[in-house]
Amino acid sequence: MADASSLRELALALDGVTSAPHFDRTAFKVKRIFVTLAADGLTANFKLTPDEQALKCEVMPDAFSPVPNAWGQQGWTVGTLAKLKTIELAAALEMAWQHALPAPRKQKP
Template identity: 65%
Template sequence: MADADMLRSLALSLEGASEAPHFDRAAFKVRRIFATLAADGLTANFKFAPDEQQFKCEMLPHAFSPVQNAWGRQGWTTAVLSELEEADLRDALETAWRHALPGRRRT
């Protein structure tokens, strides 16, 4: 079962990643934000391409759901950390991180 400490550790292990405050959340970014952690540490948001979002939500519907606004239509996806195994969390972070790397076009 994943938790906030695991997310923070995995996110910061990605090349070039840093943590900074973002409103009431902790944001993880390279060139731009690829994931945020809720203040209560129970959920996180990830920036996926829309097709990646759909796949994650279909494969693990108890864990992933689109953010319920225009951000969700752009691929931002909420995950309930306690519903993820470490491998699922690592994959979500790496997927989102790749979109934030310098030289990548926005999706």
């Protein structure tokens, strides 16, 4: 099962990721924050699209649920780390990381 250490290791292995304190959590970001780790290390909040959130919550309702407020309506999703296998955690991290990458720059002709 996944834990806070595996989340830190997997998140920081993604290209360009840094971590920093964010209120009472630890945030992992590239250009934008894509996941935050709770202070107790038991849960993490992932920035998914609403469709990705719906799929994760339907397929793994014991592991994923929407953040219970307006943030949840934007796709922020709580993941209970002990309910995730490492491969499932890695997939959720990569999905959220993709959304936080900087937009590619358009080249001038």
